[in-house]
Amino acid sequence: xxxxxxxxxxxxxxxxxxxxxxxxxxxxxxxxxxxxxxxxxxxxxxxxxxxxxxxxxxxxxxxxxxxxxxxxxxxxxxxxxxxxxxxxxxxxxxxxxxxxxxxxxxxxxxxxxxxxxxxxxxxxxxxxxxxxxxxxxxxxxxxxxxxxxxxxxxxxxxxxxxxxxxxxxxxxxxxxxxxxxxxxxxxxxxxxxxxxxxxxxxxxxxxxxxxxxxxxxxxxxxxxxxxxxxxxxxxxxxxxxxxxxxxxxxxxxxxxxxxxxxxxxxxxxxxxxxxxxxxxxxxxxxxxxxxxxxxxxxxxxxxxxxxxxxxxxxxxxxxxxxxxxxxxxxxxxxxxxxxxxxxxxxxxxxxxxxxxxxxxxxxxxxxxxxxxxxxxxxxxxxxxxxxxxxxxxxxxxxxxxxxxxxxxxxxxxxxxxxxxxxxxxxxxxxxxx
Numbered sequence: 143x144x145x146x147x148x149x150x151x152x153x154x155x156x157x158x159x160x161x162x163x164x165x166x167x168x169x170x171x172x173x174x175x176x177x178x179x180x181x182x183x184x185x186x187x188x189x190x191x192x193x194x195x196x197x198x199x200x201x202x203x204x205x206x207x208x209x210x211x212x213x214x215x216x217x218x219x220x221x222x223x224x225x226x227x228x229x230x231x232x233x234x235x236x237x238x239x240x241x242x243x244x245x246x247x248x249x250x251x252x253x254x255x256x257x258x259x260x261x262x263x264x265x266x267x268x269x270x271x272x273x274x275x276x277x278x279x280x281x282x283x284x285x286x287x288x289x290x291x292x293x294x295x296x297x298x299x300x301x302x303x304x305x306x307x308x309x310x311x312x313x314x315x316x317x318x319x320x321x322x323x324x325x326x327x328x329x330x331x332x333x334x335x336x337x338x339x340x341x342x343x344x345x346x347x348x349x350x351x352x353x354x355x356x357x358x359x360x361x362x363x364x365x366x367x368x369x370x371x372x373x374x375x376x377x378x379x380x381x382x383x384x385x386x387x388x389x390x391x392x393x394x395x396x397x398x399x400x401x402x403x404x405x406x407x408x409x410x411x412x413x414x415x416x417x418x419x420x421x422x423x424x425x426x427x428x429x430x431x432x433x434x435x436x437x438x439x440x441x442x443x444x445x446x447x448x449x450x451x452x453x454x455x456x457x458x459x460x461x462x463x464x465x466x467x468x469x470x471x472x473x474x475x476x477x478x479x480x481x482x483x484x485x486x487x488x489x490x491x492x493x494x495x496x497x498x499x500x501x502x503x504x505x506x507x508x509x510x511x512x513x514x515x516x517x518x519x520x521x522x523x524x525x526x527x528x529x530x531x532x533x534x535x536x537x538x539x540x541x542x543x544x545x546x547x548x549x550x551x552x553x554x555x556x557x558x559x560x561x562x563x564x565x566x567x568x569x570x571x572x573x574x575x
Contacts, residue, residue: 148197158200161185161192213249221247222257229411234258236408240415278396281315285444286451288314288349288387290398293328296406302419308409309336312401314351315444318437319401320344322428324421328355330374334466334509341382342462345451349385351395358386374468381465382458404440467506467514474501478541479531480515486530487515490523491541497522498540 150158157178164174164185175185191199221241229237234255241247241254258264282288291311298306307328311320321340325332352358358375372380379386389395412432418424454462472480476499478489489497495518497503503522506514515522 148201150197150201154200157188158192158197161188161200164189165193213253217247217249218253218257221245221249221254222261225254225258225263226261230263232411233407234264236411279394281317281442281445283315283445284448284450285313285315285318286345286347286449288351289320289347290314290351290395292353292395292398292402293325293333293355294402294406295328296402296410298324298410298424299413299419300410303421306421307332308402308405309333310398310401310405311336311340311350312398314397316441317397318441319433322433324424324428330468331509333358333375334378334468337378338462338466338509341454345453346382346384346458348450348452349387350379351387351389351398353389353392353395358388377469378465381461383452408436463508463510464506464514467508470505470507471502472505474499474503477531477533479527480505480524481530482513485513486527487513487524488527488531489515489541490525492543493522493541494520494543495522496540496542 160169160174160177163169164171169177171182171185171189174189175182178185178188180188188200193199224241224245224247225232225237229240232240235251237258238249238251238254241249255264259266289311291309293307293309295305295307297304298308306324306326309321309323309325309328309332312318313320321336321343323332323336323339325335358373376386392399409432413419413424413427416427418427470482472482474480474489474497478497478499480487480489480503482505497517501517503515503517506516508514513526515524
């Protein structure tokens with residue numbers, strides 16, 4: 143006579159031993175219930191089933207049966223066809239979200255994962271076996287305490303457009319994206335546009351954590367102690383009292399690196415679904431919809447419910463255009479002109495402060511394209527010349543806040559005919575703007 147093979151788990155085998163001891167009266171029902179961690183009533187039921195059915199009685203009756211919540215094959219097949227047609231390169235989590243959001247198909251991510259692996263639509267990554275132990279740096283405690291910032295060059299529109307640079311900042315305490323902006327590059331102008339908009343919206347963070355890209359840091363051994371070797375971005379953050387922390391490796395600022403890894407998958411597919419193929423539309427979508435949706439899914443609760451962003455003072459608001467300008471220094475020439483990037487600027491005769499020849503002045507290239515000249519925090523009056531002025535000699539030592547009423551005496555050299563002729567020649571050669 144053939145005997146049935148009964149397969150049971152280690153837990154069930156242990157329970158069977160206890161019930162057999164109870165049947166053999168080696169222990170009583172109370173002791174058996176304690177060993178099984180069950181009620182006395184349930185222990186009696188198990189004893190009765192083993193008495194009647196033998197060892198099979200210890201096995202749960204639902205083993206091998208279909209679960210009440212099992213997804214119908216019809217729905218599984220429908221989801222499979224949609225994924226193969228529209229989301230073949232999506233990950234299981236994102237595919238699950240889109241099935242529910244767009245197609246109203248509610249299936250668990252584990253089921254979708256198994257389906258995609260079976261249909262060879264998704265290959266799970268092997269776990270890395272690091273010999274070296276690593277630990278996560280603890281998050282900052284408060285929102286606004288530190289922003290991790292970086293830029294990522296990528297084909298965000300796939301083959302529908304060229305490569306762009308996505309600038310992003312993520313809050314260290316909450317994991318919230320605080321700002322996203324697509325630009326042509328990670329240049330200082332793009333970075334200034336990013337942070338000017340950030341500060342006007344959120345205020346000033348305590349610190350910014352970034353890498354050693356040339357826009358942010360001069361990688362020179364003397365740059366640490368030489369203030370003149372500051373980059374434009376370092377100078378702007380110094381004016382705003384924002385601390386800059388430089389990472390020595392990508393792993394050090396892992397949250398922003400992990401964010402870009404996620405965005406290069408999810409954001410690219412989101413832009414494809416919405417048929418967005420230009421930078422302006424994409425930036426509008428990021429600001430109005432995507433950031434909020436992303437934060438609702440992935441942000442965490444900070445250790446302390448405090449916003450440490452510093453509000454802008456009235457002086458800060460007035461100075462933002464100056465702070466987020468590209469600043470250079472040039473010397474005033476003998477004819478009180480200034481050369482900058484192949485352009486020539488003529489200083490007016492009346493100025494808010496005294497300007498001497500050979501003085502060094504500050505030139506600000508604003509984000510709106512305008513140019514400002516200043517000395518001692520006072521903006522100078524000037525005109526842009528259409529071409530390079532001709533060389534000339536002048537006895538004028540300085541231009542001042544007010545026009546002088548002093549007239550030279552009759553015997554002064556200026557009164558001589560030669561001097562008068564020279565002065566007339568100089569005046570005639572000054573370009574009329």
